[in-house]
Amino acid sequence: MSIRDIKFNIDPNSKTPLWLQIKNELFDCLEKEVLKPGQLMPNEKTLVELFNVSIGTVRKAIGVLENEGILIRKQGLGTFVCQHDDHSFLFKYFHIVHHDSDERHIPEVECVSFELKDASDKEIDVLNIPKENNKVISIYNKLAFQGKVHSADKIVISAAKFPLLNEEIFINRHNTVYNLYQNKFNVFIAKCSERVRAIPAPVNVAKMLGIKANSPILKISRVGFTYHDEAVELRTSYVNTSEIEYIRQQYSTVG
Amino acid sequence: MSIRDIKFNIDPNSKTPLWLQIKNELFDCLEKEVLKPGQLMPNEKTLVELFNVSIGTVRKAIGVLENEGILIRKQGLGTFVCQHDDHSFLFKYFHIVHHDSDERHIPEVECVSFELKDASDKEIDVLNIPKENNKVISIYNKLAFQGKVHSADKIVISAAKFPLLNEEIFINRHNTVYNLYQNKFNVFIAKCSERVRAIPAPVNVAKMLGIKANSPILKISRVGFTYHDEAVELRTSYVNTSEIEYIRQQYSTVG
DNA sequence: AAGTGGTCTAGACCACCAT
DNA sequence: TGGTGGTCTAGACCACTTA
Numbered sequence: 001m002s003i004r005d006i007k008f009n010i011d012p013n014s015k016t017p018l019w020l021q022i023k024n025e026l027f028d029c030l031e032k033e034v035l036k037p038g039q040l041m042p043n044e045k046t047l048v049e050l051f052n053v054s055i056g057t058v059r060k061a062i063g064v065l066e067n068e069g070i071l072i073r074k075q076g077l078g079t080f081v082c083q084h085d086d087h088s089f090l091f092k093y094f095h096i097v098h099h100d101s102d103e104r105h106i107p108e109v110e111c112v113s114f115e116l117k118d119a120s121d122k123e124i125d126v127l128n129i130p131k132e133n134n135k136v137i138s139i140y141n142k143l144a145f146q147g148k149v150h151s152a153d154k155i156v157i158s159a160a161k162f163p164l165l166n167e168e169i170f171i172n173r174h175n176t177v178y179n180l181y182q183n184k185f186n187v188f189i190a191k192c193s194e195r196v197r198a199i200p201a202p203v204n205v206a207k208m209l210g211i212k213a214n215s216p217i218l219k220i221s222r223v224g225f226t227y228h229d230e231a232v233e234l235r236t237s238y239v240n241t242s243e244i245e246y247i248r249q250q251y252s253t254v255g
Numbered sequence: 256m257s258i259r260d261i262k263f264n265i266d267p268n269s270k271t272p273l274w275l276q277i278k279n280e281l282f283d284c285l286e287k288e289v290l291k292p293g294q295l296m297p298n299e300k301t302l303v304e305l306f307n308v309s310i311g312t313v314r315k316a317i318g319v320l321e322n323e324g325i326l327i328r329k330q331g332l333g334t335f336v337c338q339h340d341d342h343s344f345l346f347k348y349f350h351i352v353h354h355d356s357d358e359r360h361i362p363e364v365e366c367v368s369f370e371l372k373d374a375s376d377k378e379i380d381v382l383n384i385p386k387e388n389n390k391v392i393s394i395y396n397k398l399a400f401q402g403k404v405h406s407a408d409k410i411v412i413s414a415a416k417f418p419l420l421n422e423e424i425f426i427n428r429h430n431t432v433y434n435l436y437q438n439k440f441n442v443f444i445a446k447c448s449e450r451v452r453a454i455p456a457p458v459n460v461a462k463m464l465g466i467k468a469n470s471p472i473l474k475i476s477r478v479g480f481t482y483h484d485e486a487v488e489l490r491t492s493y494v495n496t497s498e499i500e501y502i503r504q505q506y507s508t509v510g
Numbered sequence: 511a512a513g514t515g516g517t518c519t520a521g522a523c524c525a526c527c528a529t
Numbered sequence: 530t531g532g533t534g535g536t537c538t539a540g541a542c543c544a545c546t547t548a
Contacts, residue, residue, distance in 0.1 A: 015544095017517060043533060054519045059534090067322065075534045076527035097450075194503045195352075197496035198453035198471040216453040216471035241452035248449045248503055270525095272536060298514060309538045314515090330515045331546035 003034050003042060003050070010051050018053050022061035025051075027227065030070070030081065030188070037083030037182050041071065044079075069190065070227070084178040084189075095247050096143075096150065096239070107143040107151070112208070114139050114167035116159060126223065126231050127158045135159035139170065142208055150244050152208040156234040161187060178224075187232055189224040196220050196246070205238045218246060258289050258297060258305070265306050273308050277316035280306075282482065285325070285336065285443070292338030292437050296326065299334075324445070325482070339433040339444075350502050351398075351405065351494070362398040362406070367463070369394050369422035371414060381478065381486050382413045390414035394425065397463055405499050407463040411489040416442060433479075442487055444479040451475050451501070460493045473501060 006029070010021050029035040042050065047058045062079060065071040073079045097104055119129045119136045129136065136156050143151040155177070159165075162185050173180040181187040200214035209217070217240050224233035239246060261284070265276050284290040297305065302313045317334060320326040328334045352359055374384045374391040384391065391411050398406040410432070414420075417440050428435040436442040455469035464472070472495050479488035494501060 012518095019517080045533095055521085057518060060517085062534095073534060074527085075525070076532080078533060196451060196473065196501040196503075198473045198494070199496075200471050216455050218451065218453045218473075239453075241454075246451040248451075267537095274536080300514095310540085312537060315536085317515095328515060329546085330544070331513080333514060 001032075001034050003029055004046070006034065006050070008051055010053065018051075018057050019060035019064070022047075022051050022053070022058065023064055026061065026065060027070075030227070031186075033186055035081050036186075037081050037188070039081045041079040041081065084176055084182055096244050097247055098145070098244055105145060107145060108147070110142045110144070111167070111171050112140040112142055112152075114170060119158075123156055123234065126234060127156070128231065129158050130160050133160040137162060137165060140208075145244065148243070149209055150240050152205055152238045154236045157232060161185065161232060181232075188226060189233065190227045191229075192222050192224045194220055194222045201238070201240075209238065209240045211240055211242075215240070215242075217241070220246070256287075256289050258284055259301070261289065261305070263306055265308065273306075273312050274315035274319070277302075277306050277308070277313065278319055281316065281320060282325075285482070286441075288441055290336050291441075292336050292443070294336045296334040296336065339431055339437055351499050352502055353400070353499055360400060362400060363402070365397045365399070366422070366426050367395040367397055367407075369425060374413075378411055378489065381489060382411070383486065384413050385415050388415040392417060392420060395463075400499065403498070404464055405495050407460050407493045409491040412487060416440065416487060436487070443481060444488065445482045447477050447479045449475055449477045456493070456495075464493065464495045466495055466497075470495070470497075472496070475501070 008022075008025050010018060010025070012018065014021065026035070035041070041047070041062075044055055044058055044062075047062075048055050051058060062071055062073065066073055066079075070082055071079055072082050096107070115138045116135050117138055119127070119134050123129060123136050124134065127136070135158075137159055139153075139155040141153040141155065142149050143153060157165075162181070165185070169184070170177075170180070175183075178189050181189060197219045198216050199219045201209065201211060201217045203213045205217070206213040206215065211217075217238050220235075220237040220239060222233075222235040222237070223231050224235065225231055263277075263280050265273060265280070267273065269276065281290070290296070296302070296317075299310055299313055299317075302317075303310050306313060317326055317328065321328055321334075325337055326334055327337050351362070370393045371390050372393055374382070374389050378384060378391055379389065382391070390413075392414055394408075394410040396408040396410065397404050398408060412420075417436070420440070424439070425435070430438075433444050436444060452474045453471050454474045456464065456466060456472045458468045460472070461468040461470065466472075472493050475490075475492040475494060477488075477490040477492070478486050479490065480486055
């Protein structure tokens with residue numbers, strides 16, 4: 001199914017602005033996998049014909065989707081559906097740097113365990129786990145720089161949303177975890193919220209990090225959301241900041 | 256000096272887009288205090304005449320400044336210069352919440368000390384302290400919720416950039432620190448970067464926070480920047496997260 | 511009712527990228 | 530060279546706010 005074959009219904013008399021109607025239609029195409037990450041969009045002239053509006057209106061809709069990080073325009077080339085890759089991932093979701101340096105590096109990731117288990121009450125609630133398949137996939141990873149482990153990550157996702165995901169697929173992915181979600185399961189993590197605390201390292205975590213129990217570490221609890229604010233991933237990171245730091249940058253516009 | 260009296264030189268033959276030239280000119284007005292926080296901008300028709308371009312071009316320039324959080328448009332009212340106030344501050348720069356709650360509250364702030372001192376080498380470097388006035392203002396604050404202290408903040412700013420700032424003015428401000436910077440000294444903090452670590456509480460900090468020495472706490476090192484990426488504030492927060500958490504939210508667009 | 515920003519049109523021309 | 534997005538124009542009409 002190509003986007004060119006779809007009959008769109010844009011209503012010029014609706015109280016919803018045309019550009020918003022178009023944005024929503026393109027959005028639906030992403031959800032229905034008519035548009036896929038990395039794909040080239042039809043050019044603006046074609047979209048003008050598909051939606052039967054003027055080019056400025058199409059550009060407004062695309063501009064908003066670009067600002068939201070969903071599409072990317074490349075002059076002379078075309079407009080593409082964004083995808084998580086190593087580079088963008090590095091700057092969007094990866095917030096660990098060495099002391100005395102601003103360089104970000106892809107960490108070495110080692111999967112420690114991969115389990116299918118019953119969802120806890122909290123997981124059922126936050127991840128909206130269906131009753132007919134109340135399983136979650138629970139994964140532990142160790143992250144390292146130059147062989148030196150700095151973080152232990154626990155990832156929890158709904159088995160229902162990631163059908164057929166198994167340890168082999170997870171370990172043999174050729175890219176980031178978010179890229180895997182996106183390309184194999186059409187789950188695009190568009191935003192996330194994090195809560196950070198300083199805690200004494202529990203014994204099992206201290207062992208994974210190779211530090212003494214009760215050493216101060218960061219506990220970062222992240223919830224990853226789709227475009228539609230649907231929570232799809234719970235990630236808990238335990239970070240030893242004795243040699244690395246957790247960073248954030250922001251503009252005054254962002255909440 | 257009103258913006259209406261300025262003779263702007265917009266060059267239609269420049270390789271710089273008109274909208275960018277206009278954006279830069281408006282920017283300069285902010286720096287030169289021709290436009291001040293909270294002020295109403297001239298309407299779009301007037302700007303069209305001032306810059307001698309079409310309305311779409313003016314709107315593009317304003318739109319970008321709005322996205323950057325510098326201007327805000329209100330339909331039926333006009334376009335205003337943004338200012339830090341309690342509400343926006345709460346959502347832009349304030350990242351502390353109670354456990355089990357997403358509510359953000361303005362903390363109670365108590366100034367512990369206010370000193371004028373020689374800048375350290377690091378402060379000279381980062382804050383670009385001038386040789387002819389190598390003093391910095393160093394302030395310690397305690398932050399609390401409902402009387403319960405959760406953070407100790409150290410603020411370091413250049414004395415040269417905040418002339419005549421003294422303890423009385425600082426303590427008797429009627430708004431946030433950032434609002435004070437902006438309204439009294441024309442310093443607008445437009446973005447900031449933070450580095451977070453978990454450390455054992457030093458004795459003096461533990462005393463301020465009312466906890467045992469060596470308890471795990473967050474150390475948050477923030478650098479505040481102006482529009483032009485000029486570092487103007489160093490802030491170090493020591494946070495006891497036993498009852499509160501540090502949060503962040505972000506969209507995939509933001510780095 | 512008057513004034514503001516918000517939406518939308520129907521083009522023109524330019525800058526960039528691939529071949 | 531042909532195709533793409535980027536910039537810009539000169540309006541028209543709508544929705545919202547205040548008075």
